Amino acid sequence: MQLRTAVMFVLALGVGGVANAAGEIVIKFSHVVAPDTPKGQAAERFKQLAEKYTKGKVKVEVYPNSQLYKDREEIEALQSGAVQMLAPSLSKFGPMGAREFELFDLPYLFPDQETLHRVMDGEVGKKLFAKLDSKGVTGLTFWDNGFKQMSSNRPMHNVADFSGLKMRIQSSKVLGAEMKALGANPQVMAFSEVYTALQQGVVDGTENPVSNFYTQKMNEVQKHMTISNHGYLGYAVIVNKKFWEGLPADVRSALTAAMKEATAFERETAQKDNDDALAKVIAAKTTTVYQLTAAERAEWQKALLPVHKEFESVIGADLIQSAYATAAQVAREQAAPKAGKKK
Numbered sequence: 426m427q428l429r430t431a432v433m434f435v436l437a438l439g440v441g442g443v444a445n446a447a448g449e450i451v452i453k454f455s456h457v458v459a460p461d462t463p464k465g466q467a468a469e470r471f472k473q474l475a476e477k478y479t480k481g482k483v484k485v486e487v488y489p490n491s492q493l494y495k496d497r498e499e500i501e502a503l504q505s506g507a508v509q510m511l512a513p514s515l516s517k518f519g520p521m522g523a524r525e526f527e528l529f530d531l532p533y534l535f536p537d538q539e540t541l542h543r544v545m546d547g548e549v550g551k552k553l554f555a556k557l558d559s560k561g562v563t564g565l566t567f568w569d570n571g572f573k574q575m576s577s578n579r580p581m582h583n584v585a586d587f588s589g590l591k592m593r594i595q596s597s598k599v600l601g602a603e604m605k606a607l608g609a610n611p612q613v614m615a616f617s618e619v620y621t622a623l624q625q626g627v628v629d630g631t632e633n634p635v636s637n638f639y640t641q642k643m644n645e646v647q648k649h650m651t652i653s654n655h656g657y658l659g660y661a662v663i664v665n666k667k668f669w670e671g672l673p674a675d676v677r678s679a680l681t682a683a684m685k686e687a688t689a690f691e692r693e694t695a696q697k698d699n700d701d702a703l704a705k706v707i708a709a710k711t712t713t714v715y716q717l718t719a720a721e722r723a724e725w726q727k728a729l730l731p732v733h734k735e736f737e738s739v740i741g742a743d744l745i746q747s748a749y750a751t752a753a754q755v756a757r758e759q760a761a762p763k764a765g766k767k768k
């Protein structure tokens with residue numbers, strides 16, 4: 426690209442925009458997990474598609490594993506324009522002043538992926554993204570990881586087993602209340618520090634989808650895992666608003682198309698990645714994997730469900746009610762005989 430055109434690009438991009446010496450628009454996409462996780466793979470898929478669909482006008486640089494920034498810092502970096510794109514977990518929007526995102530942390534709220542997707546992709550998702558506007562951030566889409574499992578060095582079958590355990594959580598007040606409801610002591614900590622903290626006994630345990638657990642080698646430092654599916658971990662892909670709005674319209678629409686495809690890929694791969702990771706954890710034999718019985722699950726639910734009411738005023742009763750209604754609707758559809766099915 427000619428120097429003059431490159432200069433025009435930089436001017437057109439405004440605050441938060443970066444063009445390199447070759448005049449390409451650079452999108453720095455920072456994240457905290459390993460490249461072979463659902464988020465890591467989808468970020469790479471987005472890079473390939475974005476560069477192809479913009480015919481090389483855009484270059485996406487993906488920085489995995491907290492290489493550039495840790496949890497909290499990455500959000501500040503996005504707001505200041507030091508990076509252009511992130512996909513933080515939905516549990517990390519509270520410190521930014523968007524506590525409503527903690528809806529997704531409420532324990533045992535979402536029975537299945539279908540309910541989650543309808544909530545994210547519908548009115549609730551729109552309302553949540555609207556909250557980001559005043560913070561200089563634009564929400565593009567939601568990505569999955571999956572349901573979380575508990576781990577520690579102690580078997581966790583009954584609620585009483587959590588008594589006194591120091592459990593690492595993400596920066597969400599709902600997750601703090603969840604751990605307290607089980608009798609554990611929650612400790613907020615950046616994802617990049619969890620392995621060492623577990624190894625050194627700074628914390629006793631944590632909760633994560635199995636793909637995160639395995640790719641961070643947490644199975645080396647956690648003797649027990651309980652398949653509890655007690656909560657969900659997903660992501661919002663977000664961009665610096667000024668950068669996004671400053672893009673030429675054709676570039677923005679090519680990136681939107683790339684993101685749509687990357688999202689479909691991400692959602693298809695997430696569950697499979699968690700299933701594969703669980704098989705690897707079992708094969709590694711360093712962690713005993715326990716499946717909750719129905720009675721134990723009922724006991725966990727009894728302890729955890731009051732957290733919904735506790736956070737009604739923070740998250741909004743309307744958002745919580747909407748999630749309940751969607752779950753009930755999905756359950757009705759699943760129970761109804763398939764249309765056209767012969768008797």
Ligand code: LMR
Pocket residue numbers: 457458513514570595615616633637658
């Ligand atoms: C965590 O901090 O446990 C997760 O949010 C990491 C991630 O991005 O999946």
